[in-house]
Amino acid sequence: MENTANTDTTKIVGEKIKTLRQNLSITIEELAQRSNLTTEQIERIENNIDIPSLAPLIKIARVLGVRLGTFLDDQDESGPVVCRKQEAQETISFSNNATQSRKHMEYRSLSKSKTDRHMEPFMIDVAPTQGSDFILSSHEGEEFIMVMEGTMEISYGTTTYLLEEGDSIYYDSIVPHHVHAFEGQAAKILAVIYTPI
Structure with missing residues (x-):
């Protein structure tokens, strides 16, 4: 299913x-x-x-x-949107051709029905991976990440941040960055992405 x-x-x-x-x-x-x-x-x-x-x-x-949400919308709702736990089960696997671990993250959109949104909140399941050859990317906007389970490593410019359960980070996406699990272990994060049009 x-x-x-x-x-x-x-x-x-x-x-x-x-x-x-x-x-x-x-x-x-x-x-x-x-x-x-x-x-x-x-x-x-x-x-x-x-x-x-x-x-x-x-x-x-x-x-x-x-x-960005235009690509993910499934309904049109301009008022508040409540996403129940059981409704956030459909996953989106974004691939990255630059890495061997093409589908190492499964995104669960928490706002697909909200059409006029400027933020994209996702619950992301990070699968265990073998590779450590990460390619940093950049784009307009801002990102907020909170670690729900496990430990995450965020490469941001020339600095690497280690985030444990309950830790969060907020950064400008224009700086080259990459988000991945520490030592390839499984993890879960809440990510909110803002992108100006």
Whole structure:
């Protein structure tokens, strides 16, 4: 059941990007150039082969002039949105082609029904990984992370921060960064991402 949810979400993201791009009469080549991605990356995303990690997704959203949440929305609700524990079970696996551990994080969106949002809150399950070859990325906006279980390592610029259960960090996303579990152990974090349009 969960795999079906992942596939459906992936298809929605790819189709929404393609539709938005076509509505704006932007070619795949133009979108790639303006978002600093390759045409192959854009094609793979639009054809539902890949769902990108957050940084490329945020760059695509900025070029298309939409919120990051536009790609994830499933309903239209402008008032308050309550997300019950059992409703946050559908996961989104963002891949990152630069690492061997392509799907090491499963994102549970806590706000998919809120259409006019500026923040993206996620509960993220971090799977155990073997690799330690992390590639830092940067994008517009800010991020807040609180460790719910386990220990996390945040590479931020040239500094590395070790966060244990109950610890939190708030930083500007424009500085190259990478979030991963300490020594490849499983963990769980609450992450809130803000991206200006």
